[in-house]
Amino acid sequence: MPRSRPHSETPACLISLASGKLNTVEPELTPGERLRTRIAAHPLVVPGVYDALSALIAKHLGFGAVFVSGFSVSASQLGLRDLGLLSSTEMRDMVSSVSTASGLPVIADADTGYGGPHNVRRTVREFERAGAAGILLEDKAWPPRPGQDPILPVEEHADTIRAACEARRRGVYVIGRTDARAVEGVDKAIERARVYAKAGADALWVEAPSSTDELVQVAEELSEHTLVVNIVERGVTPHLTRSELVELGFGVIVSPLTGLLAATHAVTKAFKELAGESTAAVVDRMATFTEMAELMAAHDAEPR
Numbered sequence: 001m002p003r004s005r006p007h008s009e010t011p012a013c014l015i016s017l018a019s020g021k022l023n024t025v026e027p028e029l030t031p032g033e034r035l036r037t038r039i040a041a042h043p044l045v046v047p048g049v050y051d052a053l054s055a056l057i058a059k060h061l062g063f064g065a066v067f068v069s070g071f072s073v074s075a076s077q078l079g080l081r082d083l084g085l086l087s088s089t090e091m092r093d094m095v096s097s098v099s100t101a102s103g104l105p106v107i108a109d110a111d112t113g114y115g116g117p118h119n120v121r122r123t124v125r126e127f128e129r130a131g132a133a134g135i136l137l138e139d140k141a142w143p144p145r146p147g148q149d150p151i152l153p154v155e156e157h158a159d160t161i162r163a164a165c166e167a168r169r170r171g172v173y174v175i176g177r178t179d180a181r182a183v184e185g186v187d188k189a190i191e192r193a194r195v196y197a198k199a200g201a202d203a204l205w206v207e208a209p210s211s212t213d214e215l216v217q218v219a220e221e222l223s224e225h226t227l228v229v230n231i232v233e234r235g236v237t238p239h240l241t242r243s244e245l246v247e248l249g250f251g252v253i254v255s256p257l258t259g260l261l262a263a264t265h266a267v268t269k270a271f272k273e274l275a276g277e278s279t280a281a282v283v284d285r286m287a288t289f290t291e292m293a294e295l296m297a298a299h300d301a302e303p304r
Contacts, residue, residue: 112141137175
């Protein structure tokens with residue numbers, strides 16, 4: 001396995017713990033600058049959050065950044081599958097809520113930018129004003145178009161990335177994602193990723209490598225770039241450990257659905273008990289009222 005590339009030297013105040021969590025606060029930087037600094041300082045594990053409370057939990061546990069996915073927000077806010085129904089305004093508002101609650105750098109899922117280049121420019125600037133530190137742009141046609149290619153032409157998405165990079169005013173970190181692996185194969189997906197890097201993407205996300213060999217191939221052939229890997233429990237991509245993924249060369253490890261899936265399972269269990277005689281059987285798996293109050297009180301006491 002190839003070893004991960006050494007990260008650039010960082011000031012002593014930015015040295016991270018072995019867990020990937022930062023133990024100090026950076027000086028005044030824009031959200032985008034803070035995210036860049038944290039990625040440079042240490043490979044970053046980024047949990048998916050879907051509201052202010054889940055973002056607070058991530059902050060409390062010491063994570064260095066959070067990810068807001070369209071799937072999670074569609075599920076938590078609309079109770080619907082991720083079918084392109086969320087508007088840019090709804091996602092922007094969730095980014096604002098998560099950023100305000102956690103104070104952490106927020107990577108926002110912006111699908112394909114919600115339209116053409118002018119839409120992309122507006123999306124970037126509104127997301128930046130809402131507190132976004134990073135923005136994910138993907139080349140999957142969205143919403144799905146029956147009877148048409150599910151993947152956008154490579155140059156069309158490259159234009160989207162160029163528009164995003166030109167529009168940013170606060171250094172938002174642009175991640176170029178390709179979903180071409182499932183349609184065109186891993187070789188074509190890697191070729192697309194190279195085009196997106198030339199268009200200005202700060203990091204590359206090749207979605208859904210289906211084996212460890214494919215993860216190795218992606219890491220080796222794109223080794224000169226910052227690489228993002230998406231780990232979904234029981235998903236297509238092998239569920240390797242953080243150490244294994246870092247060893248391969250991935251600098252950002254996103255786990256977008258861990259919290260949402262865990263919360264859905266826990267709430268279902270608790271509500272099943274509630275529908276019966278009592279929740280006594282699951283009470284030891286719940287937070288106490290005091291723990292909840294303390295979590296929110298700690299946030300409320302922070303200077304604004």
